[in-house]
Structure formats: structure tokens, C-alpha cells
């Protein structure tokens with residue numbers, strides 16, 4: 001088949017996209033775990049692994065999990081920032097394993113912000 | 125049944141030589157064993173830019189990144205990951221401080237700090253699938269270009285600020301315009317894929333991982349200048365790139381994206397390969413033209429420039445692979461997208477092959493204006509083994525080195541030139557405290573002296589002469605006059621050589637003399653190699669206070685230079701020692717010392 005027009009090209013693009021869709025990095029949101037020295041010594045590694053596990057368990061692949069340096073909130077480490085869609089990011093403090101599980105279940109899946117874990121809304 | 129997992133396995137050169145093929149075979153066997161072949165797809169991609177971690181794979185939809193794989197790991201990956209959905213922790217990437225980073229592309233700074241334009245499809249698409257390329261907006265730029273006038277296309281490229289990525293940084297739009305304006309019945313476009321710099325593999329990776337981007341860039345360039353035939357000049361040492369390009373050309377022809385009347389626009393353009401034998405000088409554009417014409421690859425005098433009289437004496441554009449691969453992006457996204465990245469005079473991104481004494485070796489694409497420090501330390505992960513950074517060489521044998529005090533220099537054409545080096549095609553060799561700068565200069569000069577085509581005297585004789593002086597210095601026989609002669613020769617060759625090879629060959633010497641003159645002088649005056657690297661100027665000795673008499677060194681020594689009884693202090697016979705360093709490596713008690721030879725001869 002010869003491609004002669006934009007329409008022809010679009011058609012092949014659609015076909016090709018089906019192949020690629022499984023691996024395109026289109027993300028719905030992102031969770032950032034502060035992994036500065038302070039965070040790590042407060043257990044941020046477990047927090048990070050729990051979040052990844054929980055996301056995996058629930059088959060969520062459109063949330064990026066990223067690490068950052070210290071957010072400057074050392075006294076409430078581990079801290080986790082959650083940003084979904086174009087909502088304002090929120091920061092949770094003292095996030096241990098249980099809290100991490102709740103964040104995934106209630107915030108990421110349920111869409112409810114966990115008031116009791118909130119440190120502050122970022123970008124203030 | 126819908127696909128449940130796609131496994132991208134890197135089939136770039138680095139991973140292939142690390143054993144990718146056997147890993148892939150083992151993986152496919154395991155997949156078949158569990159009858160998963162209907163729901164799991166294994167795709168080979170181009171270089172994923174993390175060659176030091178190869179063989180490697182990314183499993184989607186999760187995007188889990190497994191590294192340093194062996195065929196024996198396949199079973200666990202299939203049983204644990206694919207069947208049970210559990211990540212195999214032991215195969216994940218661990219950062220320098222040991223933290224585990226399961227998802228490659230979002231978490232490892234090596235990936236996150238990069239901006240991917242030229243490498244936009246590397247490791248993402250299957251290079252053998254034109255459909256996947258089209259799915260990533262491939263050939264849309266060609267369609268768009270064909271709906272514009274050639275002048276508009278040239279204007280777009282000019283405004284983007286794109287400059288040649290092959291070495292000199294000549295503005296691409298201007299080159300195209302000059303060629304467009306040359307009157308002729310026939311014109312040509314040649315892609316320079318010779319990539320002769322030792323240690324460079326950017327162009328190869330792009331051709332292997334995303335061959336259609338190059339073809340599309342060439343077709344757009346051909347349309348802009350009025351050419352109907354393009355050639356890719358690629359070295360025979362790149363068999364995989366050649367194979368993938370051949371497949372890509374065939375696919376593009378089948379879809380009518382190369383050939384007659386592309387997109388019904390009336391524009392004809394085709395691409396053929398020309399295989400070079402891999403001589404460095406054939407990367408020089410006039411020599412390259414000779415070689416494509418089937419003649420011996422020797423440079424000819426410029427002017428006339430190829431834009432007026434090139435291949436078969438017709439106006440010809442010669443562009444580097446990366447330059448052409450940037451083109452579809454610019455046409456698709458508009459010149460502003462490209463021009464918004466980079467510095468005032470250097471726009472867009474540049475791909476570097478980061479090699480040498482750096483933790484994360486591999487391909488990196490960064491915005492122009494990124495500092496060397498960010499590139500080497502943040503992305504490259506710094507120097508291994510707690511060693512100190514000494515210098516970085518850019519521009520290969522035509523370039524020079526940059527010492528520590530200039531690490532905060534933003535990378536662009538002008539700033540590198542002002543430091544006495546060049547952007548070059550993107551080779552970046554990191555050197556640590558154990559590297560002798562005189563020896564580095566010698567290494568590059570050895571290369572250029574060997575690769576000199578011999579046509580002009582300054583290059584043929586001059587580089588040999590310089591090499592013999594450098595040999596003398598690293599042997600410890602140099603004099604201060606030798607250093608002066610080296611400088612005079614360097615300047616003369618620069619001014620009088622016929623082609624770029626000779627004109628730039630002295631650069632490694634001039635730049636090491638500029639920043640590390642003290643090292644040259646130490647070799648000459650004190651007969652000492654400060655990096656303790658030049659064999660003639662070092663000696664090994666066993667410290668009697670530390671030696672436990674374990675005999676490890678004596679057993680390792682290839683010449684029997686070490687004697688001593690078990691549990692007694694060992695000694696090295698300096699006459700027999702060939703300075704291979706084996707004893708230094710094996711001693712677990714740090715008893716073997718590496719010293720300046722002058723020190724050892726003085727006290728024995």
C-alpha cells in the first residue's frame with residue numbers, strides 16, 4: 001500500500017499506537033517521595049517500596065513514582081507529595097508503611113485527600 | 125487475547141556485546157514454556173542509553189527496569205514478574221548509594237535530566253517497524269514539509285538555529301540555502317555517518333534504534349535543496365546499523381514514503397547506502413565525496429565547497445546523522461520549540477557518548493547550555509572508585525581537554541572553542557587522577573598519525589614528528605627544547621595542513637600543554653609522571669613494614685621478579701620487573717607501592 005495522504009498516515013498511526021500504548025509514558029499523576037538523608041533514615045525507603053507495591057497490586061500504571069531530595073520538612077519525614085491530574089499537589093508527612101497504603105487506596109484510587117496526614121498544601 | 129506485557133529488550137551494540145541475544149533467547153524459551161507468547165510481546169529496541177548496565181530490559185505496562193541480565197535470570201523474570209506480578213528486586217538498578225530504583229525512566233537521574241529530541245524514539249520503538257515510527261508522528265513532518273515551499277522549509281530550519289552536529293557547527297539552514305541557490309540540473313544530499321572518533325557511538329545508536337528519523341530528515345532536506353537522491357555514507361564496521369537502515373529503506377519505499385511522487389506531491393526522492401571502509405579521514409566532507417564516487421578517500425582543496433560542486437561535481441549538502449534526525453522534530457513542532465532550548469547561539473540539544481572514568485557510561489542527550497558538571501556528575505553519576513576528576517576530552521582527536529576549573533562552563537559551540545576544544549560530534553571522555561595528560565595527547569596523536577591519508581606533508585610528516593617527541597617525553601628522555609618544538613610543530617601543522625584532519629590534529633597537544641604544562645615539565649625536568657601512569661617513570665616496591673609474606677604478588681608476577689619466602693617479606697627485582705602492576709592489584713595488604721622511578725633508583 002502506498003501512503004498518499006494525511007488520512008492514510010493517520011490510519012497507520014492509529015494501528016501503530018495500539019502496539020505502543022502499553023509502553024507510552026502517559027501518566028495521570030505522580031507521587032514524589034523525599035529521599036534525602038533525613039527521609040531515608042526516617043524510613044522513606046519502606047514508604048517508597050510500599051507505594052510501588054500498592055500501585056502494582058492495584059494494577060495502577062499511570063502514576064509515576066519519583067524520588068526527590070529533602071523537601072526541607074525533615075521533622076515530619078518521610079514526606080510524600082501526591083499530584084493527580086492538574087490538581088494542586090499535596091504533601092503528607094510522617095508517612096510510614098500503613099500511611100503509604102492509605103494514600104494509595106484513599107487518595108490515588110478513591111480521590112480523597114487524607115486530612116490527618118496533610119503537612120501543608122504546596123505552592124503556597 | 126490482549127497483550128498483557130510488552131518487554132523491550134535493548135539490542136543496541138553495547139547490550140549485544142554484553143550478551144543480549146542469549147538473554148533474549150532464554151527469555152523467549154521461558155515465555156513459550158508457560159504458553160505466554162500470545163500475551164507477552166518481546167521487542168528489540170535500539171540503545172536505551174545505559175550501556176554500562178546492559179544487557180537490560182524494561183517490562184511494560186509497569187515500566188520496570190531490569191539490568192545486568194544473564195540468560196539464567198530469564199526463568200525468574202517469567203515466573204515471578206510475568207506470572208505472579210512480583211518485581212524481581214535483585215535485578216533492579218541500584219543507585220550509587222545502594223538505593224533501589226525500579227522504574228527506569230522516571231527515577232534515575234541519568235534518564236530524568238535528559239531532553240530527548242534526537243533520541244526521541246530510541247528504546248521506545250521497534251526499529252524494524254515503520255508503523256511504530258509512524259505512531260510516534262513519524263513521516264508527518266515530511267508530509268508537512270511537502271505542503272510548504274522549499275524556501276519555507278529552509279526558513280524554518282534557519283529560524284530554529286540548528287547547527288551541524290558533525291563537528292564544525294555550521295548553520296544547517298544556511299548550508300541548505302546555499303545549495304538550493306546553486307544552479308544545476310541535479311543535486312545531492314549525503315548523510316555523513318562515518319563516525320570515526322574513537323569512543324563515539326551516537327550516530328550508530330540513532331541509526332540502529334531509529335533509522336526512519338534519519339530517512340525522514342533526509343527526504344525533507346532533499347526537498348528543501350532540490351535533490352532527488354540521497355546517500356548515507358556509513359562505515360562497514362556498523363553492520364547492525366546497515367541492516368536496520370536497509371530494512372527501513374525497503375519499508376519506506378513500500379509505503380511510497382521514498383520513491384516517486386511522495387504523498388502525491390510530485391516530489392521524488394530515494395536513499396541508498398554507501399559503505400565506507402572506516403578511515404577517519406573519510407568523515408571529512410571532500411574525502412567522503414571522493415569515496416562515494418568510488419575513488420580513494422582523500423581530501424581535496426576547498427573552495428569550491430560541496431554546496432557549489434560536490435558529488436559528481438553537483439551541488440551537494442553533507443549533513444551529520446544527528447543534524448538530520450533533528451530536522452523532522454523541528455518541522456513537526458515548529459522552529460520555536462527547538463529554538464526555545466539551548467543558549468543564545470547554540471540551540472536545541474546535543475547527544476553525547478559519555479565514556480571513560482564515569483559511573484554511568486552511555487548516550488546522553490541534554491539541552492545546549494547544560495554545564496559539564498551537570499553532565500558528568502549529575503547525569504554521569506561522577507567518578508568511580510572515589511577518584512578525583514581531572515579532565516574531560518571533547519571532540520575526540522580533533523578536540524581538546526577541559527580541566528576541573530572549567531567544569532561549570534555551559535556546553536555550547538562557542539564556549540568549548542574558547543576553551544581550546546570543540547563540540548565535535550559528541551564524544552566525551554572523562555579522565556580521573558590516574559590519567560596522564562601527556563599520554564592522552566600521545567594516544568590521540570598516535571590515532572591521527574595513523575589515520576593521516578598522507579596527501580599533504582605537514583600532516584603526514586608533522587604528526588609523526590610530534591608523536592616521536594611525545595614518545596620521547598613519556599619515556600623520560602624529553603628535554604625542554606622538545607616541548608618548544610612540539611608547540612612550534614603544532615602551530616605550523618594547524619596553519620598548513622590541507623584538510624580538517626591535519627588542521628585539528630595538534631589540538632589535543634595544544635590543549636594539554638595549555639592546562640597541564642606542569643605535567644609535561646615534570647616528565648622532562650624531574651623524570652616523573654604525576655599521574656603515575658607512564659611505565660618508564662614509575663617503579664613498584666614492597667613496603668617491608670606492611671608485607672605479610674602471603675605470596676600473592678609473587679604468584680601473580682608474570683616475570684618472576686618477586687622473591688621471598690612464605691610469611692617473610694617479599695622484594696621486587698627492579699631489573700626483571702616489567703611494571704605490569706599485577707602485584708599492586710593483588711596485594712590485599714597495600715604493601716605494594718607505586719612510586720616514581722627516580723625515588724626507587726635513588727634509594728636502591
Ligand SMILES: Cc1cc2nc3c(=O)[nH]c(=O)nc-3n(C[C@H](O)[C@H](O)[C@H](O)COP(=O)(O)O)c2cc1C
Pocket residue numbers: 287288289290291292293294296316317318319320321404405406407408409410442443444445447448549623624625
Ligand atoms: C578528519 C575529519 C573527520 C570528520 N568526521 C566526521 C564524522 O565522522 N561524522 C560527521 O558527521 N562529520 C565529520 N566531519 C565533519 C564533516 O567534514 C562535515 O563538516 C560534517 O559532516 C557536516 O555535517 P553537519 O553540518 O551536519 O555537521 C569530519 C571532519 C574532519 C576534518
Ligand code: SF4
Pocket residue numbers: 666670671672673674675676677678693694710711712713714715716
Ligand atoms: S601480596 Fe603483599 S603482603 Fe603478600 S607477599 Fe606480596 S607484598 Fe607481601
Ligand code: SF4
Pocket residue numbers: 664680681682683684685686696700701702703704705706707708
Ligand atoms: S609490576 Fe608486574 S612485573 Fe613488576 S614486580 Fe609487579 S607483577 Fe612483577
Ligand code: FES
Pocket residue numbers: 134135136137138139140170171172173174175176178180486
Ligand atoms: S546498548 Fe543497551 S543501553 Fe546502550
